[in-house]
Amino acid sequence: MGYKADSYDVIVVGAGHAGVEAGLASARMGAKTLMLTLNLDSVAFMPCNPSVGGPAKGIVVREIDALGGEMARNIDKTHIQMRMLNTGKGPAVRALRAQADKVFYQSEMKKTLEEQDNLTLLQGMVEKLVVEDGVCTGVETKTGAQYEAKSVILTTGTFLRGRIILGDLSYESGPNNMQPSVNLSYHLQELGFDMVRFKTGTPPRVNNKSIDYSKTEIQPGDEKPRAFSYETTEFITDQLPCWLTYTGEETHKLINDNLHRSPMYSGMIEGTGPRYCPSIEDKIVRFNDKPRHQIFLEPEGRNTKEVYVQGLSTSLPEDLQRKILKTVPGLENVEMMRAGYAIEYDAIVPTQLWPSLETKTVKNLFTAGQLNGTSGYEEAAGQGIMAGINAARNAQDREPVILDRSQAYIGVLIDDLVTKGTNEPYRLLTSRAEYRLLLRHDNADLRLTEIGHEIGMIKEDRYSRFTAKKQLIEKEIKRLESVVIKPTEEVNEVLSNYGTDLKEAAHAANLIKRPEVSYEAIKQLTPADEEIPEDVAEQVEIQIKYKGYITKSLQQVERMKKMDEKKIPEDIDYAAINGLANEAKQKLHEVRPLSIGQASRVSGVNPADISILLVYIEQGKIAKIAK
Amino acid sequence: MEYETIAAISTPMGEGAIAIVRLSGSEAVEIADKLYKGSKPLENVDSHTIHYGHLIDPDTNELAEEVMVSVMRGPRTFTREDIVEINCHGGLVSVNRVLELVLRSGARLAEPGEFTKRAFLNGRIDLSQAEGVIDLIRAKTDRAMNVALNQMEGRLSSLISTLRRQLLETVAHVEVNIDYPEYDAEEMTQELLTNQLKEVEEEIRRILVTARQGKILREGLSTVIVGRPNVGKSSLLNSLVHENKAIVTDVPGTTRDVIEEYVNVRGVPLRLVDTAGIRETEDLVERIGVERSRERLKQADLILLVLNYNDELTHEDEQLFKAVEGMDVIVIVNKTDLEEKLDIEKVKQLANEHPVITTSLKNEQGVDELEQSISELFFEGAVESQDLTYVSNSRHIALLEQSRKTLADALSAIEAGMPVDMVQIDITRTWELLGEIIGDTVSESLIDQLFSQFCLGK
Ligand SMILES: Cc1cc2nc3c(=O)[nH]c(=O)nc-3n(C[C@H](O)[C@H](O)[C@H](O)COP(=O)(O)OP(=O)(O)OC[C@H]3O[C@@H](n4cnc5c(N)ncnc54)[C@H](O)[C@@H]3O)c2cc1C
Ligand SMILES: Nc1nc2c(ncn2[C@@H]2O[C@H](COP(=O)(O)OP(=O)(O)OP(=O)(O)O)[C@@H](O)[C@H]2O)c(=O)[nH]1
Numbered sequence A: 001m002g003y004k005a006d007s008y009d010v011i012v013v014g015a016g017h018a019g020v021e022a023g024l025a026s027a028r029m030g031a032k033t034l035m036l037t038l039n040l041d042s043v044a045f046m047p048c049n050p051s052v053g054g055p056a057k058g059i060v061v062r063e064i065d066a067l068g069g070e071m072a073r074n075i076d077k078t079h080i081q082m083r084m085l086n087t088g089k090g091p092a093v094r095a096l097r098a099q100a101d102k103v104f105y106q107s108e109m110k111k112t113l114e115e116q117d118n119l120t121l122l123q124g125m126v127e128k129l130v131v132e133d134g135v136c137t138g139v140e141t142k143t144g145a146q147y148e149a150k151s152v153i154l155t156t157g158t159f160l161r162g163r164i165i166l167g168d169l170s171y172e173s174g175p176n177n178m179q180p181s182v183n184l185s186y187h188l189q190e191l192g193f194d195m196v197r198f199k200t201g202t203p204p205r206v207n208n209k210s211i212d213y214s215k216t217e218i219q220p221g222d223e224k225p226r227a228f229s230y231e232t233t234e235f236i237t238d239q240l241p242c243w244l245t246y247t248g249e250e251t252h253k254l255i256n257d258n259l260h261r262s263p264m265y266s267g268m269i270e271g272t273g274p275r276y277c278p279s280i281e282d283k284i285v286r287f288n289d290k291p292r293h294q295i296f297l298e299p300e301g302r303n304t305k306e307v308y309v310q311g312l313s314t315s316l317p318e319d320l321q322r323k324i325l326k327t328v329p330g331l332e333n334v335e336m337m338r339a340g341y342a343i344e345y346d347a348i349v350p351t352q353l354w355p356s357l358e359t360k361t362v363k364n365l366f367t368a369g370q371l372n373g374t375s376g377y378e379e380a381a382g383q384g385i386m387a388g389i390n391a392a393r394n395a396q397d398r399e400p401v402i403l404d405r406s407q408a409y410i411g412v413l414i415d416d417l418v419t420k421g422t423n424e425p426y427r428l429l430t431s432r433a434e435y436r437l438l439l440r441h442d443n444a445d446l447r448l449t450e451i452g453h454e455i456g457m458i459k460e461d462r463y464s465r466f467t468a469k470k471q472l473i474e475k476e477i478k479r480l481e482s483v484v485i486k487p488t489e490e491v492n493e494v495l496s497n498y499g500t501d502l503k504e505a506a507h508a509a510n511l512i513k514r515p516e517v518s519y520e521a522i523k524q525l526t527p528a529d530e531e532i533p534e535d536v537a538e539q540v541e542i543q544i545k546y547k548g549y550i551t552k553s554l555q556q557v558e559r560m561k562k563m564d565e566k567k568i569p570e571d572i573d574y575a576a577i578n579g580l581a582n583e584a585k586q587k588l589h590e591v592r593p594l595s596i597g598q599a600s601r602v603s604g605v606n607p608a609d610i611s612i613l614l615v616y617i618e619q620g621k622i623a624k625i626a627k
Numbered sequence B: 001m002e003y004e005t006i007a008a009i010s011t012p013m014g015e016g017a018i019a020i021v022r023l024s025g026s027e028a029v030e031i032a033d034k035l036y037k038g039s040k041p042l043e044n045v046d047s048h049t050i051h052y053g054h055l056i057d058p059d060t061n062e063l064a065e066e067v068m069v070s071v072m073r074g075p076r077t078f079t080r081e082d083i084v085e086i087n088c089h090g091g092l093v094s095v096n097r098v099l100e101l102v103l104r105s106g107a108r109l110a111e112p113g114e115f116t117k118r119a120f121l122n123g124r125i126d127l128s129q130a131e132g133v134i135d136l137i138r139a140k141t142d143r144a145m146n147v148a149l150n151q152m153e154g155r156l157s158s159l160i161s162t163l164r165r166q167l168l169e170t171v172a173h174v175e176v177n178i179d180y181p182e183y184d185a186e187e188m189t190q191e192l193l194t195n196q197l198k199e200v201e202e203e204i205r206r207i208l209v210t211a212r213q214g215k216i217l218r219e220g221l222s223t224v225i226v227g228r229p230n231v232g233k234s235s236l237l238n239s240l241v242h243e244n245k246a247i248v249t250d251v252p253g254t255t256r257d258v259i260e261e262y263v264n265v266r267g268v269p270l271r272l273v274d275t276a277g278i279r280e281t282e283d284l285v286e287r288i289g290v291e292r293s294r295e296r297l298k299q300a301d302l303i304l305l306v307l308n309y310n311d312e313l314t315h316e317d318e319q320l321f322k323a324v325e326g327m328d329v330i331v332i333v334n335k336t337d338l339e340e341k342l343d344i345e346k347v348k349q350l351a352n353e354h355p356v357i358t359t360s361l362k363n364e365q366g367v368d369e370l371e372q373s374i375s376e377l378f379f380e381g382a383v384e385s386q387d388l389t390y391v392s393n394s395r396h397i398a399l400l401e402q403s404r405k406t407l408a409d410a411l412s413a414i415e416a417g418m419p420v421d422m423v424q425i426d427i428t429r430t431w432e433l434l435g436e437i438i439g440d441t442v443s444e445s446l447i448d449q450l451f452s453q454f455c456l457g458k
């Protein structure tokens, strides 16, 4: 039947957002890597909104960049618009978001993959894993080719037993009518994986030439050039705007009158959808007092007239979708190009993973992306890069790299998944991060470049630029902490421009702590001896201004770290620990946390259980009886 | 010694003339020193010595308690950490106050069994004793959880829950502005935020004030036993206390003054007050007693009105019914072992919707039903403490204090022009602290709130 093909260090199945980061990371770490995907024309395909970033997600993109990944660089090359969000708020929640040129994003990413050393890109459908005694040793494709590898990463997204649903029409399919991956899902279940059925959806697309923009509001990009990657030096200045319009009474009536035609309410959909991405019919039912909902019209690229209708995600029948579109101001004569739809798919229950993203069920097998129950390109990419790093390290017999909750949003994401699991497609939110003040978009490089360098993802030239920046920040903070500003006339003249004044001499650092005083102002009072680049100035200002809050957060982190340092032996037998509540026994057995810290985050485990666990572990240490 | 310093009352509650509050941890001496005033600071005293002095409330600079403090430095201690023991006057109020001061000064309340646990973790106790530690932790926690459960249904819990809901809505509103900056949810302004927070702060302050005045439920629900002389009031007190505290005789007018006892009836803490039987009397001493009884009546949270089955209803009985009108009352018809002379139907009429319980205290009958009735009244919220709050222990007070402080931090941050996401850190912390009071700090609820309060999505 099958035939033996080549052998590799790492095989990545899938070339979505998780797959491409995984493949690139693995190859960049020196592992000989094979990337298999259903169709080479849909590498890094965006099945839904043509945008990258936003709160929390945008920070992940920067984290990927600091670790030596690709998403940031790729979107910097291919966006049609960029905006900084939350500029009126504090630094911790500022975030970049880009509108992508979808097709260009794909082709640039594909080119990067093709050019990457150590990486082989190949079209093919994986139907089976080769597993011997619980250890994965390779994959087998539909055509019978068997590839060997020391580590395998699955990143098959929404393709597993995918089923598209709109109105009363439903058929087996991957996203955007691509072929689904059916056998692999059954194969995973045979291997002993618990799977869940999730659902997501997408709105219709329309033709730009049929939109009356005079009835909408323009949403331009920022004038100031922006970039995700810390390394980007060339900026795109020619941007395209998005447009804002609203649903109205007519829209809502039409939907309300036709709810019976929605598969949501007829019971045809069995998958769990995410609360944060409700369809328009869902929004109208759940928030029926809201008179209108926003609709953003987003161009899908420079070389296409297709426009994404954000806010109208739906699984209503096609004829109804046409009518609904026409009730929206500006879309009265709109031409629909693709209908919206809902898609159901299988995902694996993520508590079956170690924090390295290796599965507990099958050794040397890693999974990442939507397959792990998440949703979103950035969430997928963030897991992808970690799976790639750890699969390569596994092939090289090295310890996995695990980011903790205070180091990165990626750490929060993975810890949440493997510790708590999820009962709906998981999306990152800033409120999921308890240390979000530390996890800022402006300091992702300070948080992670060191790690990226250590594991070989960040090359020397970039690393030396980074250390220079870091040193300059420290030096400038030190300087401002010692420079004293006196309340002279000149000083107060400058300060009056910022709406404040100085009565007694003060350290420059203390002045910056005033909300109205920026680094810009201080620079006029006491310029540094050398040129201070904008990103350094930003760090200096943030680190001084919010020092109190930052210190508080760091203290919390210390407490968490102590708990995380207490390791739990892998072979611990929870059932044999008397005193543990039954629910705790069961949950701990399922999640098998690596540390007391992780155990304390498992839902259903209370502080008393943790105390008992601590006692037992100490006991094991003393008497060597950890069972 | 990486641990935080912990503290707890280490003598049985309400027993003995001296009570001890124990601290253990690297900051034990430092924390005690913040409060202690004696001939020299504890920092400078020798290990394993005891010192006379006073505790001063650092907030008010007022003298709080007369104490003896012993200092024992690790590792020659039970936990192998530094230990400070503060000996104070026995009695709930004193010892709670000392604990409260210590908690406010930086110690954390010890979890059940935590001293022993530390002793074990620091290698002080051997393996064979470890199993015991586990049982201890489990047993105490289960009990603590029962208490928590009871309080869940109580008044404090519902007050706190309301405050938390308010905070959560506020936080969700802040969060939605952060995570969905372009959605048309109303922007949370500083003014809006200040107003919402001030409301919560005011409420916490109010709860704390009642707590401070000592009119709190840790002293029990004020429960007054009334009835004509000789109906069995003192007998009732004795059976609820399960001891012979009050003198019982067949002479009417035996109890001349008010007698108080603390009892716990099925989880309901009662400050039980036996009174002199209310009647017109010439006896001066008795008359003063009767006056006091009347006064007590006015302040009561719950009235136990006792009647005699063996006697006809008198004008005085009816007067009593009138006097307790509008209050929470349980009517007790006692001496059912004797011949029926009381018109029960009439009593039920007078009792209106109040429960009527029949007892023979002599034969120990009917007490169970009475206890049942008291606990039902309490947990169904029918009894309203006049103090409104059931702040039952120092841990709650300390947590409320901390909540108020973090909230004040949030408010001053707003005033200083800090961005809303910084302010949110303190609001969320307040929400968590309040959650610790009622044992609920699940953070997932914020996300639930977010998606139920706002309409979001593509
Ligand atoms: C209709 C729809 C709507 C969505 N809406 C949103 C949204 O509103 N918000 C949001 O955040 N996210 C949304 N998403 C999710 C987002 O698109 C995904 O989270 C993200 O693309 C996942 O990336 P991934 O790499 O995990 O998987 P994918 O991008 O799905 O990539 C999977 C890859 O695996 C390959 N593959 C699959 N099976 C095999 C096989 N057997 N052998 C070889 N290769 C295989 C595929 O060819 C593909 O390259 C939506 C997705 C869909 C389909
Ligand atoms: N037969 C009978 N006697 C009882 C019962 N309960 C109490 N007595 C008796 O009634 C008498 C009075 O009881 P107390 O408890 O002193 O009554 P009191 O209401 O406190 O009386 P004063 O303090 O005098 O107002 C005592 O002799 C008790 O033993 C009962 O249920 N049945």
Ligand SMILES: [Mg+2]
Residues within 6 Å of the ligand: B233, B234, B235, B246, B247, B248, B254, B255, B275
């Ligand atoms: Mg008496």
